[in-house]
Amino acid sequence: MHRALALYSGGLDSLLSIIIVKQQGIDVIALKFLTGFTSPLKESDLKYSCQFGFEIKEIDIKEKFIEVLKNPEYGYGKNLNPCIDCKILMLREAKERLSEYNASFVITGEVLSQRPMSQKREFLTLIENKATLKGLILRPLSAKLLNPTKPEQEGVINREMLYDICGRTRKPQLDLAKKFGIEKPPQPAGGCLLTDPGFCKKVKDLMEHNELTVKNIELLKTGRHFRISEKCKAIAGRDEKENQVLLSNYHGTFIYPCDFKGPVVFLAGECSDKDIDMAASICVYYSKRKTLEVIIKTGSQEKRKTYDAITHDRIVKYRL
Ligand code: SF4
Structure with a gap:
């Protein structure tokens, strides 16, 4: 045959x-x-x-x-x-x-x-x-x-x-x-996905920052992505399923509300204190609160801090 x-x-x-x-x-x-x-x-x-x-x-x-x-x-x-x-x-x-x-x-x-x-x-x-x-x-x-x-x-x-x-x-x-x-x-x-203009915007960002890897491409499929600095992105889970995907598949710094009623925000790349502050304010914004205490967790280290929500204009500016 x-x-x-x-x-x-x-x-x-x-x-x-x-x-x-x-x-x-x-x-x-x-x-x-x-x-x-x-x-x-x-x-x-x-x-x-x-x-x-x-x-x-x-x-x-x-x-x-x-x-x-x-x-x-x-x-x-x-x-x-x-x-x-x-x-x-x-x-x-x-x-x-x-x-x-x-x-x-x-x-x-x-x-x-x-x-x-x-x-x-x-x-x-x-x-x-x-x-x-x-x-x-x-x-x-x-x-x-x-x-x-x-x-x-x-x-x-x-x-x-x-x-x-x-x-x-x-x-x-x-x-x-x-x-x-x-x-x-x-x-x-x-x-x-390369025929989807929204997805391509995120791919282009990876290319411009020399971060196009298999792992980073996979990460684009989960959450809302924000380019918050040259070396760091914040990724906010859109629902419980995405929060779990971020927590179980990635390692680094995570930010989430103390009462867990909101998104997990993952910091991808090298993050500074300024990046952490911005990611925390993104977490507060998507928790639909003006001010909120969040947990910042890196490995086994945890700290709690209260943040104000980022403004809508800045969300638009940094969102990919
Ligand atoms: S790049 Fe073009 S040919 Fe290749 S899988 Fe995507 S749409 Fe198909």
Whole structure:
């Protein structure tokens, strides 16, 4: 049996491309790349893998992705998404695994002209060349509009059973989802945080302060973030769950109200006394009090002090 590796984001387009190829009797292993900005495996992924009979392998490329993000050869999309370089990286990683998984080609859910840059015809070709996978990337949703790939030329894949979807419309994909029995179709792509302007503001701050690390990127997903000095950020939990995430996963200085009715504020980086004072006043602000006694805890050391809430204007100024 022939086998293909699929770039799998968990979005509808990559799922459809897998089903289309599976229908031709090809075994598919889905590669789910963990960049730090895409979601890890979800329950729905496991459900689809059972329903349509494909295996999913998670591949951690977070460290490599940071290097791409810092300096993408082909620049960023609308936000901080370096889509062309990201695709090249993922395809190179897939290529390295072809022999390990005894697979002969790669499939993607890309749709011609769906995205302004990375899915233009010339960029699909460029990505293919850069990944050194010429003729070995099958894009089942748009294949009939593209040059025949090697698996098509060699009769492994029947081109007639592929599609000619183009552009930003979602209707053909939703029709296919219905035809294939996909209940509640997922979003087109896997939900990359680098397409979210609010999240990108926080990523940009890390880049500007030379703090772009896997751990710091993970921390961006919890709480409200404030750049309070060049070397220090304050992160305030938005609810009890986030307070617990901060307390259990990070080490350093924490500030929280003595009566625990308010946020935990974590100080990330090197904090001065001035930073602690500001973080404490942020804690009072989000406790919805004008004045409050808080606990400042570093390791096993604790002290209590009363602070006034920071003003709204300063919250706006420091919030990322
Ligand atoms: S949206 Fe994110 S995951 Fe998708 S190609 Fe662009 S950078 Fe990569």
